[in-house]
Amino acid sequence: MAIQNVVQCSNNDINFGKYFKAVTSTGKIIMQKVSLLVLSSNTNYTAGMSIQSFCCGGLGWSNGELRKIFRSDLPRTKFSLEDPQLEGDVTFWYKIISNLLGPLPDSLKNKLSQLKNLRNCVCHEELTISDLDLIDKMQHLKMLSVDIMKDVDAFLRSDSSAFVDKLLEDLDDLLQQSIMTVISASVECYKEFRDDLIGRLIRNGRRELKKSYDSLKILNPLNWLNDDQFHEFSVKNVFTVLQLSHAGVDIEQSNLLELGNNIRFLARVIILSGVFGSGKTSLCRYLVHEWCSYSNSVHGLNDFDLLIHISLQCVVSDNMKQFITEQLLPLTTKDMKPDEVVLLLQNIRVLFVIDGYDERNAASRALVKEILMKFVDAKIVLASRPEFTLEIKNMVGQHIEVSVLGFDAKRRVEYVDKVMTALEPDKKERRAKSDKFLSMIANNSKRIGEQLDLPLATSLLLILWLKDPESASNISSSTSLYVELFKMFRSKLVNRLLNQSSSHQVQIEKAVDEWYRKVIRIAWKMLISDTLYLSDGDRDELVAAAEALHINPIETLSTFLTCRMQESLSGTSYCFSFMHNSAVEFMAAEYFSAFLSNTENDEVTSHRISLNREQEVLRDLRKSGNILRFREMIIYTFGLLPKSNRQGDEDSIPVPIVEFLLKLLLEELTVSEEETELWHNIITESRYDSAVRCAIGAAINSKSWWTIDETNKLLTNVHLSLMRATFSSPARLNVETNFKSARDIPHLAEFLLLVAIHKNCDVSLNFGRQFNIIDDQEQMDEMVVPLLRANSVIELTGHAGIKAMKALKTATKLRSISLRISSIECLKVFAEYLKQSFKSFHFNQILHLGKKTFLENIEVFLDLQPNSVSPELLPQLIFCVRRSVLKFCGVSDEEIDWCMKCLQKLNNKFSFVVFFQSQITFSGIKRFLRRNSDACKHMKAILVHSSYKPSESENSFLHTHTRPIIRWCKV
Incomplete structure (x- = not known):
């Protein structure tokens, strides 16, 4: 046979x-x-x-x-x-x-x-x-x-x-x-x-998926327009590597699928979190393209038998069986039972790339839940705006959140070069255009700010610049960019309609403007109903309006909407839709800003907006099934609202409107005062409106509690810009750098200096890396001295030099201080500070002057080589605190006597003693206890980090010793 x-x-x-x-x-x-x-x-x-x-x-x-x-x-x-x-x-x-x-x-x-x-x-x-x-x-x-x-x-x-x-x-x-x-x-x-069924599913499924994924090869920056107009913007031609980070650590795009919490197991779910336009969709399509091409550019990508890409805005099925058999793989699964298909998929290696969780509807939300629940062995990449990630985290177990940060300056140049290469065949002309555009960006970088870190903003600005360089050079925000783009679309529509009509240009412009007002009203309705597809009634209304205005309805519709054909087992349907939430949000903002600024019936410069108008907005907002989508719409609204000069001051948005919008954000959308990126974006989009800056500054001053750490290095610049714009500072500031140098955080020194100037902010500084790394010479003086002199510091951890030590005398609000001290000179100045602090505390106790803030915690890391300094040269440290820690490093049994003498000279009432990265053995600790009996009476615990491993009998002694308690950590 x-x-x-x-x-x-x-x-x-x-x-x-x-x-x-x-x-x-x-x-x-x-x-x-x-x-x-x-x-x-x-x-x-x-x-x-x-x-x-x-x-x-x-x-x-x-x-x-x-x-x-x-x-x-x-x-x-x-x-x-x-x-x-x-x-x-x-x-x-x-x-x-x-x-x-x-x-x-x-x-x-x-x-x-x-x-x-x-x-x-x-x-x-x-x-x-x-x-x-x-x-x-x-x-x-x-x-x-x-x-x-x-x-x-x-x-x-x-x-x-x-x-x-x-x-x-x-x-x-x-x-x-x-x-x-x-x-x-x-x-x-x-x-x-x-x-075999599985083999047939894999083989035929790959073929069908690759064919359908052809539609994803274009990175269309204007995704509400037809891809045919942007065929040069293919993944192959223009995709540029993005900045990605996890927990503040930059990660390579090639390692995206191999991220994990530990060595043995990789994370099952990878959440791509990034603001609108940061490149999430491009990255998802890049993964699809590389899988189809059998590329090894992303490690582990070719390990998957099938890659299932799901754009949640396009999902109409609320369960996996229907989605696979009707939407995704109808040809492959036509001879298979629906229940069988899901079981087969569970037995092969599947990568789900799910894009646009922030655009999910009720059906797609149910589909995602089923995937997370049933495909426990599959790898899932899920992209969303940051404000929607909490909902995802509540549904998944083990996961990794990756921040998509867009472009840095180098990658932006690389992207522009790629686009120009795709658009302009002549090398000399291409280079000239690239240089001109990049020069325009450099000249306007202060006005445009961080917007150009977003790939979408760079793409849109580039498209506008190619069509109208003068308009592009005046762009200062996302809102102004969209305004110019939509003007360009309407202008092109007018020109096309002129070629089809005998009417005068003024008549057609008026007709287009009137028809556009109906579109933005429908966009407002769709934002409330959380949909992207026009209902039959809305579609018929727009067609009828165009016909009544004597303009071509299909030509007009296709300028701002797309007609999508959806095929299923039940037949073919044609739907007009907005291709992306951004278009809905911007056009809804145009309607909303016109609604708020309409003063025919209401006087917006009065004490507040009329109650009827306010209640109407609140009623619409509370009807929405997805109020988070209103955040971006309100940001655009700040950029669209007209400014007036009714009170003789500079032009600004009327204060009642500003107060009403902030009320919506804080009370209805539960935005926190700590969401500094949002407040910064609002100020930027409002073109630094004085009324907006004043209102946001008041909110920051009253309640804000900011945190700066290495997980988001770019946030410091946002904080700095926000303080400069509002002339205010938060009520409390925490700065933590446990894994990176403070100098690795851009603008941190400049930001802390501005905080010191304001003087009304309580600051907690934790430079953990400088405190813990032995022999590291980097000191925190440059960062902390202005804050200490302004008496703003309440907690301080780090490596201090002479300047910082001398500035401590003005810091009367300090409650906790943990310092690595690497010189005798610094230790002596610190001793003087403690002596002064103790006298102040004692004086207050005698005279009963009332409650004041005094030191509660002291930790001294004595970063001196054992036996390198005579204990007799050490100063006495005088203190009266709740918790005191003395930390030694690199100590062996031979140097234990030196540590005992240092303890006795400095202060024998430390409540904790730590031997860090030491080589002490059990006998060394016993000798320390025996010869330091007076100090041990006051000591609560000894913590030993040593390479020595105690025996069972030694461990038994350590566990039963209670005064002080001894904790042994093998390193």
Whole structure:
């Protein structure tokens, strides 16, 4: 039977069969060899140990973790890796490599991934291979195999030359062996695979998905217009690497899918969080493009059998069965049962790329919940604006949140060059245009601010500049950019209608403006109802209005809306819609600003907006099912409202309108006073309106509590700009830099100086890195001296120099101080400060002067080399506080006596003593306790960070010792 099948195969089919066998068998052999070699070097592994025993015993896995990783391969874990009965395909061995072997060199990991992807490609794609193709592919397989074993030998210092020679010999034999003896089995194996449901789902699904993903290849910056107008803006042509960060640490885009909370397990859900226009959609489409291209630019991307991209604004199905069978893969699943499809997807490697959670409707929200609940082994990338991420986090367990920050200056230049290359074929002309545009940006950087960090803003400004350089040079905010763009669209519409009509241009402009007012009213209605698609009634109203105004309705509609064809099993429907929330929000803001500034019936300069008008807005807002979408709309409104000069002052938005909008944000939309980015955006969009700055400044002064840390380095500039604009500061400020230098945070010194000038802010400074890093010479004086002199600091942690120590005498509000002191001179000045503070406290107690703020906590990190300074030279530290800590570093048993003398000279009433990064043994601590009996009476605890591991009997002593308590941490 096999021979007959082979005879019926063409030469290309036979070549494919050879390649199929070579890839599948070689992949298995190499991965098995790598696993054995690497595990043999692991001290927790012994020959003959079963996989299950190694995972649960050597790695400390639970049975649940074992089941989660291996699932259908669980029975194989009862065998040892050396057992000849152990059978497993490439996927099984890749699980072993990914989860059991620990950290491997990146080069080796990437090559093993390539080997696995060769198997995926040969199994899941329709391939025909000629004789020459077969030789090339086999040569590539040989080279990849050799490179993998070279990396293994370099990593383990082993010699696999005999194994490699035998492997290459077998591959050569395969090319020469007769068809009947070898290839028949390969063809039968392949046909069996193709007939399998999972194989059919993967193979046909990939083909159908790739075809549908053609529509995602254009990065259309004006996504409410047709992609045909922006065919040059393809992912391949213009996509530029974005700034990404997690917990304040920059991450490489290529590592996006391999982020995790620990070494063993990767995060299942990756939340891409970024403001509108930061590049989230572009990044999602880039992942789709790279998967379709079998690119290795994103590590792990090709490990997935299927990539399912879901744009939530387009979802009409509220369950996975309907979505897959009707919307996503109707052709692939037409002969499958709907319930069966979901089960099959759960048994393959799926990557969900879900874009636009902030644009989800009721159906798409239900779909996301089902995906999160049912596809527990799938990887999910979910993009959303920051204000919607809390809702996502409440639905998922383990996750990583990645901030999408757009472009830095270098990448913005790179993006402009790519766009110009796509638009302008002449190299000289292209360079000239790029230079002119970048020069315009540089000249207007102060007015445009951080807007150009957003890829969308850069794209829109570039499009406007190409059409109208003069208008582009006057842009100062997102609102003004959109205003100019929509003017341009209306102007182009008028020109097109002029060619179709005998009417005068003035008549057509008037008709277009009147029709546009109806569109923005409908945008307001759609914002309230949280929809993107026009109802049949709204569509008919716009068509009728255009006909009544004697302008072409289809031409007019297509300028601002798109007609989307939706195919399903029930038929084809045509829907007009806004392509993106941004268009709805901006056009709704145009309606809302016109509504607020209409003074025919209401006098907006009176004490407040009329009650009827206020109640009407509140009623509409409370009807909305998604009030978070009103935030962006209100920001645009601040930029659109006209300014007046009715009171003889500078032009400004009427105060009652400003107060009403802030009331909406603070009370109805529950915006916090601490959301400084939002307040900064409002001020920017309002063109630094005086009434807006005054109102926001009052809100900041009264309640705001700001935090600056390394998780968002760009936020400091926002705080600085906000303080300059409002002439106010927050009530409380926390600054924390635990992992990075304070100098790594842009504008921090400048910002803290401005806080010091205001003098009405309580500041907590925690420069944790400077405090904890031994021998680090960086000091915090530049940052803290102005604040200490302004008496604004209430908590201080860091590495202090002479200037900071001398400035302490003016800081009477200090409650807690933790200082790393690395010189005798600084220690003496600090002793004088403590003496002064103690006298003040004592004087207050004697005279009963009432409650005042005094030091409550002192921590002194004595960063001096043991025995480098005589204890007799140390000053006495006088204090009366609730908690006091003395910290030594790098101490051994031989230097314990020096520590005892230092403690006795400084102050023998410290409540805690810490030995940091030391080599102290148990006997050293016993000697410290015995010779320091007086100090130990006052001491609550001793914390030891030492490389020495106490024995069981020593641990028993440590655990029972209660005065002081001893905590031992092995490092």
